[in-house]
Amino acid sequence: MSVEAAPQGKLPWRQWFRLGEYPMLRAIRRVADRRRQADGDFAWLFNPYTGDELVALDCETTGLDTRHAELVSIAAVRIRDDRVLTSESLDLRLARPASLSGDSICIHRLRGVDLEGGLEVREALTTLLEFIGNRPLVGWCIDFDLAMLDRYLRAEFGFSLPNATIDVAQQYRKRLRRSHPEIEVQPTFEQLAERLGVPIMGRHTALGDAVTTALMHLRLESGALAAPSR
Amino acid sequence: MIDIDFTHPPFSLLDDAERERVLGGLDIAYYGRDDVILDAGQSGEFVFVIHKGEVAELDPAEGPAGGRIGHYTGGDLFGAISVINGQSRYRFVAEEESLCYLMPHTLFLSLCENNAAFSDYFHQRLISKTRLLAERRAEGGVTLAGFMLARVNECMREPLKVGSTTCIRDAVLTLRDKGADSLLVETPDGPGMLTKTDLLEALVLEGRDGDTEVGGIAHLSLVTVDESQYLFEALIEMTRHEVARVVVFHGQQLTGVVELTDVLSFFSSRSYVVSLQVEQASTLASLSEASQRAPELVEALMAQGVRMRFAMGMLSALNGRIISKAWHFSMPAPQRERACLLVLGSEGRGEQILKTDQDNALILADDQQWDELSADTARFTSVLDDLGYPRCPGNIMVSNPQWVGTLAQWRARIRRWVCEPDGDSLMRLAVLADASGVAGDFALVDRLHDVLIEETRGNELLLTHLARGVLRFSTPLTLFGTLKKPEHGVDIKKGGIFPIVHGVRTMALECGLRETSTHDRLAALASLGRIERVVAEDLGEALSLFCELRLRAQLAYRRDDAPATDAPDRVVVQSLNSLERDLLREALHLVKEFKASLSHRYHLEYA
Numbered sequence: 001m002s003v004e005a006a007p008q009g010k011l012p013w014r015q016w017f018r019l020g021e022y023p024m025l026r027a028i029r030r031v032a033d034r035r036r037q038a039d040g041d042f043a044w045l046f047n048p049y050t051g052d053e054l055v056a057l058d059c060e061t062t063g064l065d066t067r068h069a070e071l072v073s074i075a076a077v078r079i080r081d082d083r084v085l086t087s088e089s090l091d092l093r094l095a096r097p098a099s100l101s102g103d104s105i106c107i108h109r110l111r112g113v114d115l116e117g118g119l120e121v122r123e124a125l126t127t128l129l130e131f132i133g134n135r136p137l138v139g140w141c142i143d144f145d146l147a148m149l150d151r152y153l154r155a156e157f158g159f160s161l162p163n164a165t166i167d168v169a170q171q172y173r174k175r176l177r178r179s180h181p182e183i184e185v186q187p188t189f190e191q192l193a194e195r196l197g198v199p200i201m202g203r204h205t206a207l208g209d210a211v212t213t214a215l216m217h218l219r220l221e222s223g224a225l226a227a228p229s230r
Numbered sequence: 231m232i233d234i235d236f237t238h239p240p241f242s243l244l245d246d247a248e249r250e251r252v253l254g255g256l257d258i259a260y261y262g263r264d265d266v267i268l269d270a271g272q273s274g275e276f277v278f279v280i281h282k283g284e285v286a287e288l289d290p291a292e293g294p295a296g297g298r299i300g301h302y303t304g305g306d307l308f309g310a311i312s313v314i315n316g317q318s319r320y321r322f323v324a325e326e327e328s329l330c331y332l333m334p335h336t337l338f339l340s341l342c343e344n345n346a347a348f349s350d351y352f353h354q355r356l357i358s359k360t361r362l363l364a365e366r367r368a369e370g371g372v373t374l375a376g377f378m379l380a381r382v383n384e385c386m387r388e389p390l391k392v393g394s395t396t397c398i399r400d401a402v403l404t405l406r407d408k409g410a411d412s413l414l415v416e417t418p419d420g421p422g423m424l425t426k427t428d429l430l431e432a433l434v435l436e437g438r439d440g441d442t443e444v445g446g447i448a449h450l451s452l453v454t455v456d457e458s459q460y461l462f463e464a465l466i467e468m469t470r471h472e473v474a475r476v477v478v479f480h481g482q483q484l485t486g487v488v489e490l491t492d493v494l495s496f497f498s499s500r501s502y503v504v505s506l507q508v509e510q511a512s513t514l515a516s517l518s519e520a521s522q523r524a525p526e527l528v529e530a531l532m533a534q535g536v537r538m539r540f541a542m543g544m545l546s547a548l549n550g551r552i553i554s555k556a557w558h559f560s561m562p563a564p565q566r567e568r569a570c571l572l573v574l575g576s577e578g579r580g581e582q583i584l585k586t587d588q589d590n591a592l593i594l595a596d597d598q599q600w601d602e603l604s605a606d607t608a609r610f611t612s613v614l615d616d617l618g619y620p621r622c623p624g625n626i627m628v629s630n631p632q633w634v635g636t637l638a639q640w641r642a643r644i645r646r647w648v649c650e651p652d653g654d655s656l657m658r659l660a661v662l663a664d665a666s667g668v669a670g671d672f673a674l675v676d677r678l679h680d681v682l683i684e685e686t687r688g689n690e691l692l693l694t695h696l697a698r699g700v701l702r703f704s705t706p707l708t709l710f711g712t713l714k715k716p717e718h719g720v721d722i723k724k725g726g727i728f729p730i731v732h733g734v735r736t737m738a739l740e741c742g743l744r745e746t747s748t749h750d751r752l753a754a755l756a757s758l759g760r761i762e763r764v765v766a767e768d769l770g771e772a773l774s775l776f777c778e779l780r781l782r783a784q785l786a787y788r789r790d791d792a793p794a795t796d797a798p799d800r801v802v803v804q805s806l807n808s809l810e811r812d813l814l815r816e817a818l819h820l821v822k823e824f825k826a827s828l829s830h831r832y833h834l835e836y837a
């Protein structure tokens with residue numbers, strides 16, 4: 001997820017998509033999807049993952065409302081051990097969506113012309129699924145990205161992403177709560193990156209945010225919060 | 231996502247397609263403080279480029295304390311040698327949290343295979359890398375542009391005018407006295423140009439005699455430029471009209487002449503102009519004016535990518551001329567020719583960059599009577615002071631009777647220093663070993679070196695004492711980033727320059743060499759087989775690099791209008807680019823090895 005928090009006074013965006021995305025619902029839906037896909041091309045995605053890789057994921061969209069916004073680009077990068085495998089990354093641009101507007105262009109900086117020659121939705125999703133496989137997914141407020149992708153996937157293939165997920169924002173809040181129970185923070189992407197000493201690589205490009213997110217995840221995993229840098 | 235600076239070697243050596251491969255082939259890894267990134271003996275699987283952070287290179291074989299070899303920071307590359315050799319010789323540890331790009335060895339080796347220049351970079355010795363540095367600087371062109379934008383009036387000479395009724399004989403005399411090649415003849419029809427060639431042709435080919443008036447020979451059709459035109463325009467005019475000089479006007483007023491040779495040397499180094507000024511100076515005041523311009527000359531030479539040792543040679547020649555002229559202006563005639571004025575220390579070695587303290591001494595001829603000696607030498611010291619050479623705080627100056635004497639007196643002093651080799655005596659011996667003559671009877675300085683060699687030959691104990699000086703300051707391999715305040719920098723004089731200069735000086739003394747410059751001594755030692763030629767070349771190159779970095783710090787300091795003598799000997803490593811850091815690291819490493827070999831040779835471990 002790579003859009004700024006909504007202006008004050010409106011319903012925070014985080015709640016927008018939570019309404020339709022209860023974890024329990026997800027789990028139930030996954031079971032149903034699995035049975036339906038048992039003989040399909042993507043049955044293998046539903047197998048439990050046994051490797052040691054993760055995939056950091058990020059989408060750029062035309063808006064914040066997961067019911068209407070459209071995908072502009074999708075990026076994913078693999079994480080193995082303590083390395084971010086930028087050499088094994090995916091950076092997909094989709095064909096220009098109908099709702100591409102001035103507002104979102106200001107954020108992701110992908111203009112109409114930049115999306116010329118972009119992929120058709122089905123092709124992009126197939127490539128993405130091949131790349132991520134059944135690896136666990138890592139993202140910044142990943143629920144938003146999942147909601148977006150699932151809407152597209154359901155339309156094309158009739159299932160949602162079954163992968164296990166790690167939300168870096170949530171991971172951070174959880175770890176912070178463990179060491180400083182009294183603090184309640186909602187850091188922005190930039191604040192957390194700075195806090196963890198991670199340079200922000202290409203903010204608001206899908207791949208840049210995916211790589212930064214991957215680095216933040218590695219930092220959190222290596223216990224960067226255990227010894228506060230300040 | 232990969233943010234690598236492609237403007238510096240080795241990555242600048244890659245072509246666009248290869249850069250794309252690099253951008254697409256790198257991974258990113260994060261290392262916490264004290265994480266071992268690559269251990270000794272581990273196989274080299276990646277070449278690392280630091281994006282952010284600091285990494286130390288350690289030699290575990292030398293134990294935890296002494297084993298520091300290098301230090302790397304943002305933009306630096308390490309691990310390439312491990313990939314080439316198959317395994318790492320040293321241990322790389324993150325000194326602080328570090329973010330590195332990892333280039334898989336397969337990608338690195340395939341880049342090496344396809345790109346010879348890139349591959350060479352990792353196999354090259356210091357000497358070829360410094361050449362890269364000089365080339366890059368010459369490409370920089372910023373300062374060079376300053377030269378191209380020079381105006382005519384910065385390079386012109388005063389016009390040498392004679393009346394049209396002057397005879398050829400007088401004209402020739404004028405040319406000789408003024409050291410000029412051409413005259414302007416004022417005729418009723420306007421000024422005319424008269425060159426040496428014109429005179430020669432008139433006398434020889436046309437058979438005129440010396441009493442002919444020059445008005446009839448001069449050329450009245452002049453090639454002219456305006457004072458405010460660019461110098462290169464004057465050069466173009468000369469080329470177009472096939473002449474070697476143009477006349478300069480300011481409006482209607484004739485103000486000067488620009489000679490082709492002056493323009494060419496102006497563009498090549500500007501040194502000629504300064505040295506011309508020194509040669510033409512006929513008073514101390516004009517000499518002082520010329521000597522003020524020396525730093526400007528050095529800066530210009532450096533900007534053009536002139537190799538450091540040549541720049542140093544040029545400057546020390548110039549300083550020598552200035553001191554020699556000062557000697558001529560201020561000393562009585564018969565005395566000054568019989569004695570020999572010496573310059574010592576860095577000046578004697580010809581390795582002085584900006585003017586520093588005066589270090590000088592005087593050898594008197596054996597039977598020389600110089601009644602006003604102490605008054606005269608004191609005056610000379612203050613003359614040099616006025617010229618911009620501050621007095622030596624250690625009082626190594628001709629005004630100190632300790633540094634004046636006949637050869638017999640010098641021999642007695644040297645003998646005493648050799649017998650009682652305490653710190654002072656060793657310092658004096660070292661300073662004297664670098665002595666070069668600048669004025670007077672140069673035969674005396676040769677004989678002084680004979681004396682020095684005779685008195686010290688075969689004295690192993692003395693050599694050991696001398697050599698120990700090399701170990702006096704530690705070589706700052708550790709100072710890169712771990713200093714509390716990095717802006718304090720690395721003391722390049724103590725850590726780099728001194729060990730090389732002093733070590734080489736000690737070896738030179740042992741072998742009875744008469745060379746005084748470190749580069750010449752190294753070459754002589756190499757041809758004697760005392761030191762490997764490769765090592766000698768690299769040490770020379772390391773010395774040049776240190777001098778250059780120090781000079782740059784000093785020039786920067788000068789620009790802030792502080793006196794050059796307090797100039798810092800420290801180089802702030804963080805202000806260097808990654809190529810320079812790479813070179814500095816390698817050069818300091820060479821110094822460390824050189825010190826180790828000296829301490830083996832002179833048994834310093836036991837002393």
